[in-house]
Amino acid sequence: MQLKDKKVLITGGSRGIGKCMIDELVKHGVRDIAVIGRDKENLKELRRTFETVNFLLVRGDVGDLSVLRDMASKIQDEWGQLDILINNAGVVSAGPLDEISDEDLYDQIAVNFTAVLVLTKYCIPLLKISEEAAIMNVSSGLGLIGMPFYGVYGSTKAGIRQFSDSIRRELKPFNISVTCVYPTATDTDMMKTSQAKEMDTPEFVAERSIQGLINKKLHVIFGGQQRLNDSKLNFESPEKFDEKIASSYDERRDASLSHKAM
Numbered sequence: 686m687q688l689k690d691k692k693v694l695i696t697g698g699s700r701g702i703g704k705c706m707i708d709e710l711v712k713h714g715v716r717d718i719a720v721i722g723r724d725k726e727n728l729k730e731l732r733r734t735f736e737t738v739n740f741l742l743v744r745g746d747v748g749d750l751s752v753l754r755d756m757a758s759k760i761q762d763e764w765g766q767l768d769i770l771i772n773n774a775g776v777v778s779a780g781p782l783d784e785i786s787d788e789d790l791y792d793q794i795a796v797n798f799t800a801v802l803v804l805t806k807y808c809i810p811l812l813k814i815s816e817e818a819a820i821m822n823v824s825s826g827l828g829l830i831g832m833p834f835y836g837v838y839g840s841t842k843a844g845i846r847q848f849s850d851s852i853r854r855e856l857k858p859f860n861i862s863v864t865c866v867y868p869t870a871t872d873t874d875m876m877k878t879s880q881a882k883e884m885d886t887p888e889f890v891a892e893r894s895i896q897g898l899i900n901k902k903l904h905v906i907f908g909g910q911q912r913l914n915d916s917k918l919n920f921e922s923p924e925k926f927d928e929k930i931a932s933s934y935d936e937r938r939d940a941s942l943s944h945k946a947m
């Protein structure tokens with residue numbers, strides 16, 4: 686897929702991996718980018734950072750359906766079509782399930798999962814008008830393997846994987862490709878309260894993800910051979926993977942307690 690002059694909508698493009706994705710898109714000749722984010726200053730900053738881009742900015746929470754509806758109708762009015770949808774915005778609140786607040790449980794599902802399905806739904810008619818369209822969904826390594834203390838977050842991200850497979854098959858007749866990316870720990874605001882030591886840079890994750898989009902890859906999995914080996918072990922011998930995790934139970938529990946970026 687050629688990115689030049691494509692019209693792109695990205696959620697959570699104001700910081701972290703999403704902002705680095707915008708940088709990559711610009712390098713490939715994209716000039717029209719719509720962004721949803723909550724923080725007004727970060728959105729304004731985008732115009733200063735990427736002077737060549739015509740931004741369509743909607744400030745709001747993707748968990749609020751009226752914000753998603755508003756963005757889709759703005760794109761309809763301004764562009765009349767959409768070429769690329771990137772569902773990137775995400776939040777995390779880790780810890781033992783019985784200690785997570787009901788609000789954090791609901792909000793993780795609303796932002797990481799429900800919003801992706803609803804925004805995609807609203808964008809499909811706009812993507813169908815494009816001659817060559819694509820959707821990129823940002824899942825997580827935790828969407829491939831269920832880890833303790835990330836039951837809510839991981840379930841939303843596993844849902845994104847399943848949704849990506851479904852919608853890719855559903856949209857097959859319409860020339861809309863679907864790529865799902867699975868970052869491992871990446872050095873962004875989201876990880877400030879985690880105790881992860883080795884992390885990918887958001888620039889690296891963005892660069893590989895956008896390459897995956899260009900090449901219409903179905904899955905872009907980070908974490909190297911280790912992640913692939915773990916996935917295989919988890920699928921083929923889950924009891925063996927349980928044992929592996931049990932040996933670091935306390936460490937994982939303690940590290941999860943402070944990990945929150947909502």
Ligand SMILES: NC(=O)c1ccc[n+]([C@@H]2O[C@H](COP(=O)([O-])OP(=O)(O)OC[C@H]3O[C@@H](n4cnc5c(N)ncnc54)[C@H](OP(=O)(O)O)[C@@H]3O)[C@@H](O)[C@H]2O)c1
Pocket residue numbers: 696697698699700701702703721722723724725727745746747748773774775776796823824825826867868869870871872873874875876946947
């Ligand atoms: N960092 C990692 O280690 C890692 C690993 C695996 C997967 N991921 C996934 O990668 C994606 C990007 O994460 P990141 O690390 O770049 O996170 P980040 O640095 O915390 O940035 C999150 C972005 O999403 C926006 N956002 C968050 N909640 C929102 C909401 N309710 N409504 C609208 N916008 C919202 C934020 O803007 P505002 O705060 O202004 O709204 C920001 O632009 C997420 O889906 C995350 O789950 C990250």
